[in-house]
Amino acid sequence: MKTLGIIFSNIYDDCLKELTEKRTVASLPFGSKYRQIDFAVSNFSNSGIKNVGVITKYNYGSLMDHLSNREFFDLNCKNECLNIIPPFFLNSSSVYKGKMEALYNALSFLQKGDYENVILSDTNIILNINFKKVLERHIKLNADITAVSVNLNLKSKNPTAAERTDNCNNALNENVYFYINKNKRITDVLISKLSETEMVKKQQKESSFNKNNKKNIFSALNMYVIKRSVLISLILNAYELNEISFERFVLQNGILNKKLKAYIYEFNGIYLKNDNIQNYFYNNMALLKSEVRKELFIKERPILTKVLDEVPSRFGQNAIVENSLISDGCIINGKVKNSIIFRSVTVEENATVENAVIMQNSYISKNAEIYYSILDKNVIVKSGTILKGAETHAVTVKKGEIL
Amino acid sequence: MFFYTKECIAMILAGGKGSRLKSLTKTTAKPAVPFGSKYRLIDFPLSNCANSGIDTVGILTQYQPLQLNEYLGNGSSWGLNSSRGGIHVLSPYSKAEGSFWYKGTANSIFQNISFIERYNPTHILILSGDHIYKTDYSNMLKFHKEKNADCTISVINVSKKEASRFGIMTTDSQKKIVQFEEKPKNPKSTTASMGIYIFKWEILKEYLIKDSQNENSSNDFGKDIIPLMLKTQKKLFAYEFNGFWRDVGTIESLWQTNMDILGENPKLNLYDKSLKIYSGNFAFPPTVLFGNAKIKNSVIGEGCRILGEAENSVISTGVIIEKGAKILNSFIMPNAFIGKNAEVTNAVIGENAVIKTGAKVGIFKPEIEENKRVPVKILYKNETDEVKTYKTKTDKANISKNTNSIKNISQNADQNIIQNINQNINRNLTENINTAENEKIKTTTESGIVLNLQKRKIAVVGKDETVLKNRVVLP
Numbered sequence: 001m002k003t004l005g006i007i008f009s010n011i012y013d014d015c016l017k018e019l020t021e022k023r024t025v026a027s028l029p030f031g032s033k034y035r036q037i038d039f040a041v042s043n044f045s046n047s048g049i050k051n052v053g054v055i056t057k058y059n060y061g062s063l064m065d066h067l068s069n070r071e072f073f074d075l076n077c078k079n080e081c082l083n084i085i086p087p088f089f090l091n092s093s094s095v096y097k098g099k100m101e102a103l104y105n106a107l108s109f110l111q112k113g114d115y116e117n118v119i120l121s122d123t124n125i126i127l128n129i130n131f132k133k134v135l136e137r138h139i140k141l142n143a144d145i146t147a148v149s150v151n152l153n154l155k156s157k158n159p160t161a162a163e164r165t166d167n168c169n170n171a172l173n174e175n176v177y178f179y180i181n182k183n184k185r186i187t188d189v190l191i192s193k194l195s196e197t198e199m200v201k202k203q204q205k206e207s208s209f210n211k212n213n214k215k216n217i218f219s220a221l222n223m224y225v226i227k228r229s230v231l232i233s234l235i236l237n238a239y240e241l242n243e244i245s246f247e248r249f250v251l252q253n254g255i256l257n258k259k260l261k262a263y264i265y266e267f268n269g270i271y272l273k274n275d276n277i278q279n280y281f282y283n284n285m286a287l288l289k290s291e292v293r294k295e296l297f298i299k300e301r302p303i304l305t306k307v308l309d310e311v312p313s314r315f316g317q318n319a320i321v322e323n324s325l326i327s328d329g330c331i332i333n334g335k336v337k338n339s340i341i342f343r344s345v346t347v348e349e350n351a352t353v354e355n356a357v358i359m360q361n362s363y364i365s366k367n368a369e370i371y372y373s374i375l376d377k378n379v380i381v382k383s384g385t386i387l388k389g390a391e392t393h394a395v396t397v398k399k400g401e402i403l
Numbered sequence: 404m405f406f407y408t409k410e411c412i413a414m415i416l417a418g419g420k421g422s423r424l425k426s427l428t429k430t431t432a433k434p435a436v437p438f439g440s441k442y443r444l445i446d447f448p449l450s451n452c453a454n455s456g457i458d459t460v461g462i463l464t465q466y467q468p469l470q471l472n473e474y475l476g477n478g479s480s481w482g483l484n485s486s487r488g489g490i491h492v493l494s495p496y497s498k499a500e501g502s503f504w505y506k507g508t509a510n511s512i513f514q515n516i517s518f519i520e521r522y523n524p525t526h527i528l529i530l531s532g533d534h535i536y537k538t539d540y541s542n543m544l545k546f547h548k549e550k551n552a553d554c555t556i557s558v559i560n561v562s563k564k565e566a567s568r569f570g571i572m573t574t575d576s577q578k579k580i581v582q583f584e585e586k587p588k589n590p591k592s593t594t595a596s597m598g599i600y601i602f603k604w605e606i607l608k609e610y611l612i613k614d615s616q617n618e619n620s621s622n623d624f625g626k627d628i629i630p631l632m633l634k635t636q637k638k639l640f641a642y643e644f645n646g647f648w649r650d651v652g653t654i655e656s657l658w659q660t661n662m663d664i665l666g667e668n669p670k671l672n673l674y675d676k677s678l679k680i681y682s683g684n685f686a687f688p689p690t691v692l693f694g695n696a697k698i699k700n701s702v703i704g705e706g707c708r709i710l711g712e713a714e715n716s717v718i719s720t721g722v723i724i725e726k727g728a729k730i731l732n733s734f735i736m737p738n739a740f741i742g743k744n745a746e747v748t749n750a751v752i753g754e755n756a757v758i759k760t761g762a763k764v765g766i767f768k769p770e771i772e773e774n775k776r777v778p779v780k781i782l783y784k785n786e787t788d789e790v791k792t793y794k795t796k797t798d799k800a801n802i803s804k805n806t807n808s809i810k811n812i813s814q815n816a817d818q819n820i821i822q823n824i825n826q827n828i829n830r831n832l833t834e835n836i837n838t839a840e841n842e843k844i845k846t847t848t849e850s851g852i853v854l855n856l857q858k859r860k861i862a863v864v865g866k867d868e869t870v871l872k873n874r875v876v877l878p
Contacts, residue, residue, distance in 0.1 A: 032689035033705070071479060293688065302686035309681045311673040312440035312705075312720075313690070314665075315698040322696065325689040328441075328705055331674070 002051075003135060004115045004228065005044040006106065007037060008099060010057035012124050015276045018396045019376060024056065026123040027063040028274070029359050029377070031287050031296075032340050033327040035066055036123040036274065038305045039296075041073050041082065046301040047131035049119065050080035053109045055102045057087055066306050073304045085109055098244030103235045110232060118231050120246075122222040126283065127271040128296050128303070129223070134265045138225045144260040145250070146225040147186065148267050149178055149218035152200050157270050159292050160282040161197055163392075164273075175199070176220035176247050178264055186262040189252045190217075218264050221271060226250075230260065270295040281374055281394040284340045284357045288323055310343050318349055334364065348383075355391070373397065407487045409522040411544055411601070413457050414515070415448050416508050417532030418465030418494075423653045426865025427736075427753050432464060434532030435471040436657070437736040437754060439664050439673065440704040440719045442682045443474060444651065447537070448530045449481045449490070450680045455540035459488030459522055462532070463511045465495060465504060480683040493518060507622030513611040519604065527607060529600040529624065535660050535671065536648040537678040544601060546642045553606045553637040554629070556580065557599035557644050569595035570625045572641060580639040585625040594641060597648060600624065606637065647671045658751050658861045661717045661734040665700055687720055695726060704737070711741065725760075733765065736866075753866040763873045765862045 009026035019028055026037035037054070044052045052075060056063065064084055070076040087096070088105040096102045099120075103110070110118065117138065119131055129148065138146040150157060158164075177199060179188040194202065196219050203217055234250055243249040255262045270292050272283040286292050297303060310329030315321065320335040329344035334351035342360045347353055352369045362375045365383040372389030376399040381387065385403045389395035397403065421433030428436060434445035445462075452460050460483060464471055478490035493515050495504050505511035512519075512529070519527060526547065528540060547555040561569060571590045573582040582591070610628055614620050620627045633639055647670055651657040663670040673680060687706025692698065697712040704720035711728030719737040724730060727744040736754040741747060745758045748765035758764055864870055 288691075290691075293691065297688035303688065304686045307684040309679055309684070311680075312702045312717075314674070315701050315703065316667065317700045319698055321692045321698055323694045324692050326692060326703070327689045 002113070002115045002117075003049050003131075003225075004110065004113070004118045005049045005052035006103070006110075006118060006120045007040045007044075007052060007054045008102060008120070008122055009037065009054050009060060009063055011099065011102075011122055012275065016124075016274065016280060018277060018398055019280070019374070020059075022059060022399060023062045024058075024060050025274075026054070027060075027066055028124075028280075029342055030126065030274065030280075031284065032325040032342055034303060034305050036126065037063065037066070038303050039126050039128065040121045040123045041067075041075070042301070042303045043121065043127075043129050043131060044119070045074050045304060047129075047135075049131060050075055050077050051083075051113065051115070052081075053083045053085045053106055055085045055106050057096060057102070060084070060086075069306065072306050080113075083109060096244070099246035100235060100238040100249055101244050103231070103246070104239050107232070107235060110228065110235075115228050118226050118228050120222075120224045120226065124274045125221050125223075125271055126274065126296065127221065127267070127269060128298055128301055129267060129269065130301065131225075134223075134225055137263070137265055141263055142261065143225075143263045144227050144230045145255070145262040147176075147178060147218075147251075147262065147264050148221045148223040148225075149264045150221060150267050150271065151216055152177075152196055152203075152219050153216045156196075157268065158196065158273065159270060159286040159289060160272065160279065163282050164195060164197065164279050174247060176222075176251060178218040178220065179215050180218060180264055184263050184266070186255055186264060189255055191247050191252060218266070220251075221267060225265075277374070277396055278392070278394060281357060281372075284374075285338070285355065287325055287340060288338060308343060316349070334366075342377075351381075357394075376400075379403065406521045406523070409459050409488065409524045411457060411526040411528055411540075412459040412461070412488070412519065412522050412524045413448075413452050413528040413530055413540075414461045414463060414512055414519070415445070415530045415532050416463055416511065417445060417471065418463050418468075418505050418511060419533070420466045421533065421652065424657065425654060425863060426868065427654070427657075427751070427863065428467070429865055430467055430470075431754075431866060432467045432471040432532075433652075435474055436533075436651075437719055438535065438651070438657070439661060439671075440702050440717050441684075442680060444533045444535070445471070445474070446481070446680055446682045447535050448532060449478075449483065450682075451536070451538055451540060451678070452528075452530075453481045453483055453681060454678045455538075455544075457528065457540060458483060458485045459524075460490045461493050461515060461518055462490060463493050463505065463515065465511075468492070468494060474683050476683070481681045488522070491518065507620075507627075508624045509611060509614055509628050510622035512607075513615050513622070516608060516611065519608075524604050527602050527604045529598075529602070531598045531650075533652060534597070534599075534648065534650055536644075536646065537671075537675075537680065538644065538646065539678065540601075543599075543642045543644075547601045547640070550578070550640045551638065552601075552640040553603050554632055554639045555601045555642050556629070556639065557597045558594045558641045559597050559644050559648055561593050561595045563590065563593055566590035566593050566595060570598075570629070571595055574641045578641050578643070580633065580641050583629050583633050583639070585623075585630070596625065596629075597644060598625070598650075599644075600629075606632075654751055654861050654863050658734055658749075661751075662715070662732070664702060664717065665715060685720070696724075728758075731765075749860075750862040750864065752864045753868060755867045756864045757869040758864070759869065759871050762870050764864055764870055765874075766860065 009024040012025050027035045030036050067082060070082045075082040085106045174191050174193055177190040178186045181187050238249050254260045274280045274283055313326055313328055313330040316333035319332045322337045324336050324339045326341045327343045330341055331346045333349045334347040336347055337354045339353050340357045344361050345358050347364045348366045350367050351364045355372045356370045357374045359375055359377045361377055362379040364381045367384045368381045369386045372391055373387050373395040375397045378400045379397050380402045387395055417434040419433055421428040435443050438444050472492055475492060477484045483490045543557060567587060567590055570585045571587050571592055572580045572594050573592045574580050610632060614627055649660045651660050664673055690703055690705055690707040693710045696709045699714040701713045701716045703718045706721040707718055709724045710726040711724040713730040715732045716730045717734045719735055721738040722735050724741045725743040728741045729746045731748045733747045733750045735752045738755045739752045740757045742758055742760040744761045746763045750765035
């Protein structure tokens with residue numbers, strides 16, 4: 001069964017403002033050598049879905065550069081490959097605001113070829129999933145929509161659930177929750193600003209009043225398998241009605257009123273939601289736990305990324321490195337502890353980096369000290385500078401700044 | 404089919420067995436041997452070609468080509484996947500006249516004359532698949548054209564001692580070669596051939612055909628073609644190469660060259676971005692250094708899991724070093740596994756090799772405990788590569804700089820073998836001390852044994868090999 005993949009690269013930009021001013025959410029670096037989109041693209045590539053469209057909106061230069069060589073993602077086939085779908089202006093005077101408009105822009109891509117199903121994916125939820133299994137279920141049940149979700153009533157597979165903060169008040173940053181029946185068919189859709197933890201608490205409160213009302217609640221991971229014919233008619237419909245929200249129009253309205261056959265696919269692995277900067281920081285730190293890495297970096301389903309031909313990392317005579325992830329091309333002479341170090345970072349002698357995320361090409365000079373911080377690309381920290389964030393409020397330094 | 408005419412194409416000799424690399428090349432070609440954490444030997448000539456604007460490269464393979472061919476792919480790793488040339492893997496094939504293996508370096512080019520003719524090149528660059536160096540060949544080509552040479556040989560100054568291992572030449576003031584001797588017993592100069600040649604293709608073709616008709620020829624560039632050209636008054640020039648260049652044909656040189664990428668100012672500077680070395684990259688997750696990891700003066704590739712210690716070592720991609728393991732002065736090839744509390748010192752560990760828990764590999768001093776007359780393990784590696792362990796007793800006082808012997812061996816042990824070990828230790832220690840003093844490179848270990856840093860032997864664990872117990876060579 002042939003399947004198309006769609007990746008939204010610009011959704012939730014506002015929530016990670018300092019880091020996404022000059023780039024898309026999709027091209028936000030994550031986890032020592034990756035960008036967020038690598039996880040979405042690799043999920044498609046590893047599941048044998050070769051025709052993948054990346055929908056863009058603005059500031060997608062870094063994204064195009066990152067995806068320039070499709071060979072790196074094993075998506076360089078003849079008639080199916082990785083496509084970048086640039087914004088398309090029709091009658092509207094501005095770029096799209098919601099997913100439905102974005103999909104309308106991508107109609108020509110969606111209509112090409114003889115595909116049965118489309119998989120939609122965001123980039124800010126980091127997980128490693130085999131779409132083959134999701135598709136299998138989707139086809140077996142003859143579903144219109146299958147939503148990849150997690151059961152919130154089970155022990156949380158979100159390793160940073162306890163620490164998470166929810167300070168992004170963006171209209172687009174709403175969470176989608178599902179209630180299901182015995183056959184895993186979706187019976188109710190809830191769109192809420194409540195975070196997963198809050199949702200569970202609220203539900204526990206409710207069920208304590210009424211013991212019979214104990215229902216499992218599922219949280220959407222923003223990955224949906226949809227029959228292509230259904231999706232296209234929904235997109236055209238939404239365009240007529242000026243609907244922009246995928247969550248409200250397709251999920252809530254479509255499932256509840258139009259009786260689309262919608263099921264959930266229960267995902268049991270670890271997932272990381274990068275929905276604001278502090279959570280982004282926690283999630284990077286979560287990679288230092290081996291149980292998280294075990295589920296994200298699987299040998300049979302590797303996370304692919306752009307190859308830079310960097311030299312291997314060099315550790316000096318006085319280097320002290322503890323509990324850290326380190327990528328290629330670094331020169332480490334100072335102390336690095338509990339940190340995520342990206343490519344080509346230099347840490348000079350007597351410099352200290354603790355509990356920090358240091359992105360590509362940043363330079364930490366002698367005697368500088370960095371605690372609980374996120375340094376974007378090309379940041380230069382001058383000798384003697386001390387940068388201290390708190391565990392719950394990591395400092396963010398913008399791309400190219402000199403401290 | 405249409406072929407673009409090329410000014411210069413390169414041919415890389417990659418068919419040799421590399422028997423001096425022993426178990427490392429048992430199942431793989433020498434150019435596919437890993438180097439410097441993430442590279443393989445062939446990355447160097449290929450990247451040099453890519454950095455020199457040479458986009459048409461023939462790679463002559465013969466011995467165990469599977470892994471090499473896989474690695475080369477379509478050449479995209481080096482940016483050599485051009486439709487106007489690109490890389491071509493050339494293995495021997497059967498012809499109407501019969502089937503022939505490549506008999507020598509020159510013969511392999513001779514058998515591929517038809518391939519070269521397709522590009523109608525003016526010049527041809529002959530390279531080796533096992534040399535480590537960074538260069539832009541266009542400088543050499545420029546020299547070659549300026550001198551209007553029939554052949555230009557890239558040369559390097561070597562020490563007098565080493566000279567007899569190379570092709571040695573004498574040149575006039577214009578750098579014209581007047582005399583050439585392959586591996587002379589009494590070298591007349593120290594100008595050595597690096598095995599990198601640029602020929603005028605028309606001239607080389609003529610000599611290759613001539614050489615193929617000579618039944619006594621060994622079909623080798625150094626032994627036959629160059630001397631013959633010199634004899635027949637062709638214009639041969641020497642192009643001086645300044646910089647780091649190593650032939651990594653032996654375990655020792657492979658090890659030493661890996662050590663040369665370490666340090667603050669490494670001899671081989673891979674961090675200099677002007678001439679980048681490209682390589683085949685695989686999707687490895689980032690390297691994880693755990694809380695107990697201690698890394699000193701080392702280079703580490705991607706996808707490693709390190710819980711142990713490493714000092715002065717090159718750790719390749721995908722290596723796992725378990726808790727309590729200690730790596731010192733060693734080169735660990737990709738995907739090797741070093742078990743808990745294992746110790747690796749002065750060794751080269753092959754690809755995918757497994758060192759089991761607690762095993763010792765490499766060169767160690769005999770263990771000496773504080774108390775007198777304690778049991779000491781002496782390990783002796785015999786010719787069949789099996790490792791036997793003997794328990795003996797020794798006396799700390801008896802091991803010293805001066806006596807260099809181990810006495811008071813337990814009566815239970817086989818006297819003959821013990822004697823053997825003793826002789827070995829004696830001889831090796833004295834040799835080491837002598838050379839060390841001569842070259843003024845000394846490292847005094849706790850027990851007072853002097854190791855020669857440059858001349859020490861390197862232990863090796865082959866590709867895919869498993870070391871269950873110990874593999875130790877006494878210094």
